[in-house]
Amino acid sequence: AQISQAEFVKSSVRTEDCPSDGLPEFALVGRSNVGKSSLLNSIVEKLVGKTQCINHFRINDSWYLVDLPGYGYAAAPQELRTDWSKFTKDYFLNRSTLVSVFLLIDASIPAKKIDLEYASWLGQNQIPMTLIFTKCDKRKKKRHGGKRAEENVEDFQDLIREYFQAAPPWIMTSSVTNQGRDEMLLHMAQLRNY
Ligand code: GDP
Numbered sequence: 285a286q287i288s289q290a291e292f293v294k295s296s297v298r299t300e301d302c303p304s305d306g307l308p309e310f311a312l313v314g315r316s317n318v319g320k321s322s323l324l325n326s327i328v329e330k331l332v333g334k335t336q337c338i339n340h341f342r343i344n345d346s347w348y349l350v351d352l353p354g355y356g357y358a359a360a361p362q363e364l365r366t367d368w369s370k371f372t373k374d375y376f377l378n379r380s381t382l383v384s385v386f387l388l389i390d391a392s393i394p395a396k397k398i399d400l401e402y403a404s405w406l407g408q409n410q411i412p413m414t415l416i417f418t419k420c421d422k423r424k425k426k427r428h429g430g431k432r433a434e435e436n437v438e439d440f441q442d443l444i445r446e447y448f449q450a451a452p453p454w455i456m457t458s459s460v461t462n463q464g465r466d467e468m469l470l471h472m473a474q475l476r477n478y
Contacts (some may be wrong), residue, residue, distance in 0.1 A: 286469070290328045294339040303340050303391045308476050309348035312416075313372065314388030315399055319418035322459035323388065324351055326381045327468065338375060347476055348381075376411050383463040383475050384412040386468075391433040391456065392422035393438050395440045404439075407447030407450050414471065415440070415454035421461050 457464030
């Protein structure tokens, strides 16, 4: 599972405007500052900055990586936040070629309410989800409860279990060490071949 070609295709603000060639796709989403641009850049190499749209990247001419707007910007006014969630919810519910949502969760801090809400919404709506834990290289900090990435990862999974029929697949990653990069690519290849 290697990437030989990656090409930015388009930015869309509505699900209806997304590419219509039917190729399977995986959507990356997460709280602002979770490390989404770093992870995407470590996979697709220097393609992205901040996004407020649905950005499609075609990989090896056969599938899409989709960058969705981050959520939970502390500075954003409430109206704007609601807007983003409406627009991504429409995408999650109506995009028939979406294979799995890759929800990014910062493993260096304890579970955040907004991330638990996001994950439980996906579970309740039966949207296929893979948990991508980010920043797994970070050392524990006392002020964050002194937990290691592995403990935060376990806690998060415990907290969302009730919303899912089967425990969602999960991958531990770091954009600093590239931990999890190959595992993510392999996981996407396996899901595409179902
Ligand atoms: P985004 O807002 O989700 O796109 O997040 P960014 O990719 O811009 O990253 C936010 C901050 O987290 C930056 O300061 C990054 O350097 C840092 N960061 C991102 N990924 C990692 C990681 O895997 N490990 C560590 N230690 N820091 C990271």
